Amino acid sequence: MTTNIEQQINETWGQPFVEDAKISIRNMDVFYADKQAIFDVNLDIGKHEVTALIGPSGCGKSTFLRCLNRMNDTIPICRVAGDISLDGENIYDTHKDPVLLRARVGMVFQKPNPFPKSVYENVAYGPRLHGLALNRAELDDIVVTSLKKAGLYNEVKNRLHSVATGLSGGQQQRLCIARTIAISPEVILMDEPASSLDPIATAIIEELIDELRKNYTIAIVTHSMQQAARVSQRTAYFHLGRIIEVGETTQIFTNPQHELTENYITGRFG
Amino acid sequence: MNNTEQIKKSLKKRYRQEKRFRLLSLLAVLTGFACLFILLVDMIINEKLNISANFDLEALQNANFRGLIKQSLHQLFPTVRKRSDKRALMRLISVDAEYRLRDKLQAEPQLLGETVPIWLLVDDDVDTYLKSDKQFGRVSQEQIAWITELEQQDRFQQRFNYWFFQTGDSREPELAGILGAVMGSFYTLLVTLLLSFPIGVMAAVYLEEFAPRNRWIDFIEVNINNLAAVPSIVFGLLGLAVFINFFGLPRSAPLVGGIVLALMTLPTIIIASRSAIKAVSPSMREAALGLGASKIQVAFHHVVPLAMPGILTGTIIGLAQALGETAPLLMIGMVAFIVDIPQGATDAATVLPVQIYLWADSPERAFVAKTAAAILVLLLFLVAMNGLAVWLRKKFERRW
Numbered sequence: 001m002t003t004n005i006e007q008q009i010n011e012t013w014g015q016p017f018v019e020d021a022k023i024s025i026r027n028m029d030v031f032y033a034d035k036q037a038i039f040d041v042n043l044d045i046g047k048h049e050v051t052a053l054i055g056p057s058g059c060g061k062s063t064f065l066r067c068l069n070r071m072n073d074t075i076p077i078c079r080v081a082g083d084i085s086l087d088g089e090n091i092y093d094t095h096k097d098p099v100l101l102r103a104r105v106g107m108v109f110q111k112p113n114p115f116p117k118s119v120y121e122n123v124a125y126g127p128r129l130h131g132l133a134l135n136r137a138e139l140d141d142i143v144v145t146s147l148k149k150a151g152l153y154n155e156v157k158n159r160l161h162s163v164a165t166g167l168s169g170g171q172q173q174r175l176c177i178a179r180t181i182a183i184s185p186e187v188i189l190m191d192e193p194a195s196s197l198d199p200i201a202t203a204i205i206e207e208l209i210d211e212l213r214k215n216y217t218i219a220i221v222t223h224s225m226q227q228a229a230r231v232s233q234r235t236a237y238f239h240l241g242r243i244i245e246v247g248e249t250t251q252i253f254t255n256p257q258h259e260l261t262e263n264y265i266t267g268r269f270g
Numbered sequence: 271m272n273n274t275e276q277i278k279k280s281l282k283k284r285y286r287q288e289k290r291f292r293l294l295s296l297l298a299v300l301t302g303f304a305c306l307f308i309l310l311v312d313m314i315i316n317e318k319l320n321i322s323a324n325f326d327l328e329a330l331q332n333a334n335f336r337g338l339i340k341q342s343l344h345q346l347f348p349t350v351r352k353r354s355d356k357r358a359l360m361r362l363i364s365v366d367a368e369y370r371l372r373d374k375l376q377a378e379p380q381l382l383g384e385t386v387p388i389w390l391l392v393d394d395d396v397d398t399y400l401k402s403d404k405q406f407g408r409v410s411q412e413q414i415a416w417i418t419e420l421e422q423q424d425r426f427q428q429r430f431n432y433w434f435f436q437t438g439d440s441r442e443p444e445l446a447g448i449l450g451a452v453m454g455s456f457y458t459l460l461v462t463l464l465l466s467f468p469i470g471v472m473a474a475v476y477l478e479e480f481a482p483r484n485r486w487i488d489f490i491e492v493n494i495n496n497l498a499a500v501p502s503i504v505f506g507l508l509g510l511a512v513f514i515n516f517f518g519l520p521r522s523a524p525l526v527g528g529i530v531l532a533l534m535t536l537p538t539i540i541i542a543s544r545s546a547i548k549a550v551s552p553s554m555r556e557a558a559l560g561l562g563a564s565k566i567q568v569a570f571h572h573v574v575p576l577a578m579p580g581i582l583t584g585t586i587i588g589l590a591q592a593l594g595e596t597a598p599l600l601m602i603g604m605v606a607f608i609v610d611i612p613q614g615a616t617d618a619a620t621v622l623p624v625q626i627y628l629w630a631d632s633p634e635r636a637f638v639a640k641t642a643a644a645i646l647v648l649l650l651f652l653v654a655m656n657g658l659a660v661w662l663r664k665k666f667e668r669r670w
């Protein structure tokens with residue numbers, strides 16, 4: 001039985017490819033120095049849908065996600081091989097400077113990390129950086145719209161100019177989302193965005209993700225099966241640096257093909 | 271006996287120990303303060319002598335203010351006749367007295383032809399004699415007799431010595447002032463700050479944020495750390511050989527002193543700034559990078575401002591070191607006897623610690639007091655710098 005699983009690990013089950021792909025990943029390998037963390041991964045991230053990445057701890061979900069906006073460039077020992085293309089252009093070619101790429105592919109991190117500035121300054125930072133607002137009124141508009149989209153505006157409208165680190169954890173995380181959407185990225189990557197939040201704050205974030213899907217393409221890493229089932233359209237199961245199975249979320253959770261996937265989602269593994 | 275009781279017993283003992291220790295430390299601090307305070311009060315009070323000066327038109331025409339003083343003294347002690355005795359009598363008063371008399375008349379010309387009482391500075395030997403309860407001071411028997419007589423007439427008074435803070439060095443202790451050394455230290459530190467702060471912070475930012483990890487950078491790092499341990503006199507030699515002999519910069523100038531001290535301070539600033547930069551949470555960098563900030567923007571919008579309190583602390587520590595540094599400055603000639611107050615970074619100057627050394631080394635007993643006063647001024651400088659550091663920290667912390 002075990003040998004059977006080991007043999008089947010090298011290929012991805014399900015449908016890794018979609019017709020309307022925003023990001024396509026082909027034959028991706030990632031190394032930390034000599035240690036390989038991702039093995040020959042193929043996956044499409046569909047436009048205007050939420051792709052959930054699940055799998056046991058240390059299987060490479062964060063590593064995978066961070067390659068999509070070249071955040072791994074900041075780790076000197078990290079090396080990426082293979083093709084990753086955004087709208088058909090290889091991001092390692094066309095975006096020699098990852099700055100523009102990161103403006104198009106935003107990221108929300110596991111731990112809320114607002115700048116220790118005011119709420120307003122946090123959201124305004126990105127637009128200012130890229131010169132998206134011509135004057136103060138436009139900037140104000142962007143800030144308010146982003147905060148509204150992130151479902152935070154009503155809670156902070158009276159304290160826009162007080163320091164952001166004074167917000168609650170859930171508010172901080174939504175502020176980080178507002179900050180990310182303030183520069184209107186095409187893709188938003190989220191690495192366990194709700195892992196440090198209580199169920200109510202989590203529910204708010206999940207609703208938000210569902211709402212954002214209309215305008216953005218989203219890839220989300222999560223440890224919560226329920227969350228993946230609730231917010232995503234497609235789900236990929238990672239195991240030891242490989243994608244074992246990928247497909248429609250409903251299909252993955254109701255009728256997994258691969259034994260490892262089934263073990264994981266039924267809680268017998270990981 | 272159970273555990274709780276055992277702990278209770280030892281707890282009492284511990285509390286007693288703590289209390290004793292706290293008292294002792296408080297005592298130490300208070301003693302230090304008391305000594306400083308007594309010194310300060312004593313130091314800056316100088317004796318003055320009251321004599322009536324007759325602003326005589328005739329004497330003035332020859333601009334003989336010295337003659338005026340002589341006359342007044344003669345009126346006080348008409349019995350003194352011998353030339354040598356007269357000179358000894360004259361020596362009770364500071365050599366500077368005649369110039370102050372002149373200045374007074376210049377400031378108030380209406381005094382011409384009047385006879386008014388006026389306070390004059392006494393000589394340092396008389397000052398020492400009076401302040402040491404008549405035990406020290408190089409005064410002769412006759413002089414002691416005169417002094418006693420003058421004292422009975424209430425003609426001595428202790429005044430706050432403003433002069434000390436308004437003038438440069440002098441061979442006469444009662445005339446010597448600290449301002450020259452203060453200005454020298456100021457210009458030197460200014461040069462040091464202007465050079466070492468930007469260079470140090472830039473180097474730290476480069477090493478932490480941009481430098482590739484390779485053997486060259488490791489080599490540079492090791493050397494920066496070594497530089498911090500180089501004896502300061504060696505920096506002085508470097509300054510002498512490179513800046514004065516090779517580049518021909520002026521000798522004894524705060525400019526050269528500042529450059530040398532900047533070299534000495536750099537490692538401190540770099541090391542402190544690097545640890546402050548390292549302490550900035552990586553999540554801040556990720557947040558900014560994730561929004562599409564470039565590396566330089568991340569460094570200067572987020573990392574450096576967040577590290578600023580630490581950087582400033584390091585800088586102030588470095589500058590405080592530089593302020594107290596003597597050895598390298600001796601090598602570049604900032605030890606000369608300089609009366610004029612430096613007007614810029616290229617004028618010959620000396621600095622506070624060197625001034626302290628010079629005065630401590632002088633034979634006149636009255637310089638002992640000057641030395642102590644100079645030490646106090648130096649300490650005040652340090653306290654002010656630390657205050658500035660605290661204020662800057664507060665300011666930056668509030669902004670973020």
Ligand SMILES: Nc1ncnc2c1ncn2[C@@H]1O[C@H](COP(=O)(O)OP(=O)(O)OP(=O)(O)O)[C@@H](O)[C@H]1O
Pocket residue numbers: 032037056057058059060061062063064075
């Ligand atoms: N900066 C790094 N340097 C070296 N190895 C790393 C680094 N980051 C991750 N790894 C390794 O890469 C592998 C994948 O790590 P990754 O963080 O992607 O896992 P993950 O799936 O996100 O786990 P988790 O669910 O716990 O967040 C792990 O074996 C980890 O040890």
Ligand SMILES: [Mg+2]
Pocket residue numbers: 061062063191
């Ligand atoms: Mg992770």
